[in-house]
Amino acid sequence: MTVLALLGDPPTLLDPTTPVLRADDLGVARGESVFETLRIAGGRPAFLDLHLERLARSAARLAIDLPPGWEALALAATEAYGHAAGMLRLTCSKGVPGGSPVGFALASPVPAETLRARTSGVAAVTLTLGVSADQRAEAPWLLGGVKSTSYAVNMASLRAAEAAGAQDAIWVSSDGQVLEAPTATVAWVSSGVLVTPPADEVGTLPGTTAHVALELSPVRVEVRRGTVEELRAADEVMLLSSVRGVAPVVSLDGRELGIGPVTAQLRDAFERAVLDGTPG
Numbered sequence: 484m485t486v487l488a489l490l491g492d493p494p495t496l497l498d499p500t501t502p503v504l505r506a507d508d509l510g511v512a513r514g515e516s517v518f519e520t521l522r523i524a525g526g527r528p529a530f531l532d533l534h535l536e537r538l539a540r541s542a543a544r545l546a547i548d549l550p551p552g553w554e555a556l557a558l559a560a561t562e563a564y565g566h567a568a569g570m571l572r573l574t575c576s577k578g579v580p581g582g583s584p585v586g587f588a589l590a591s592p593v594p595a596e597t598l599r600a601r602t603s604g605v606a607a608v609t610l611t612l613g614v615s616a617d618q619r620a621e622a623p624w625l626l627g628g629v630k631s632t633s634y635a636v637n638m639a640s641l642r643a644a645e646a647a648g649a650q651d652a653i654w655v656s657s658d659g660q661v662l663e664a665p666t667a668t669v670a671w672v673s674s675g676v677l678v679t680p681p682a683d684e685v686g687t688l689p690g691t692t693a694h695v696a697l698e699l700s701p702v703r704v705e706v707r708r709g710t711v712e713e714l715r716a717a718d719e720v721m722l723l724s725s726v727r728g729v730a731p732v733v734s735l736d737g738r739e740l741g742i743g744p745v746t747a748q749l750r751d752a753f754e755r756a757v758l759d760g761t762p763g
């Protein structure tokens with residue numbers, strides 16, 4: 484049920500077990516590759532333009548000379564996958580020293596636990612990222628806001644959350660501000676307002692889900708910084724990401740929250756938008 488397609492003109496479909504990177508590829512050796520993960524809904528890649536724009540921005544930050552042909556690649560992989568619902572991962576690795584970048588797409592089913600998290604929510608814990616909220620925006624080499632495969636810190640954060648009995652983490656800065664989750668944007672409801680931190684100011688990844696979902700919010704939206712104390716006192720907390728969608732945070736640092744009305748409405752509205760392909 485997995486489809487692998489290699490970037491090229493035209494894209495080539497390969498057996499999904501085919502190796503596509505050399506052992507000395509800089510993506511493998513140094514983590515210098517960029518990726519996007521998006522939803523396949525109604526047999527189409529959802530919000531593909533937003534993801535391709537971000538792929539290009541991430542590639543520029545890693546000095547990867549992004550080759551053309553990504554839209555055709557995404558469409559070819561989605562068509563060959565042939566199911567209405569799934570997920571699509573696009574990757575561009577820097578290539579071997581002095582060589583050309585290598586691009587490929589993998590289409591596959593959405594894992595059952597991802598669907599469960601959307602329906603039933605996740606327990607989350609806050610974890611420090613060890614830098615101040617301004618630092619990642621001020622120091623571009625820290626690669627805040629870049630969707631690169633150098634995600635070992637993100638995965639280690641999820642393991643730390645699991646060790647603490649949760650399923651997800653929310654990073655906070657050394658000066659106590661809310662940043663993002665290892666694979667999602669964070670939003671919360673305080674005093675009837677939906678709040679999410681400004682990605683450009685705090686060096687987080689500008690989420691495509693947040694971009695679409697905030698337009699659909701049933702309550703007023705504020706894009707502003709927030710403290711961990713405000714987050715812990717929030718009426719509702721949610722994690723926004725392309726494949727999982729709007730996932731309710733049902734407990735935070737051990738405090739039970741349940742699934743609030745704004746989260747539930749936003750989750751349903753986002754699922755409709757994914758199917759319609761319209762950002763609001």
Ligand SMILES: Cc1ncc(COP(=O)(O)O)c(C=O)c1O
Pocket residue numbers: 520630663664665666667668687688689690691692693723724725726
């Ligand atoms: C660090 C990080 N922040 C936020 C997001 C949410 O981005 P999107 O909504 O485009 O999936 C992701 C997605 O994987 C991520 O890895």
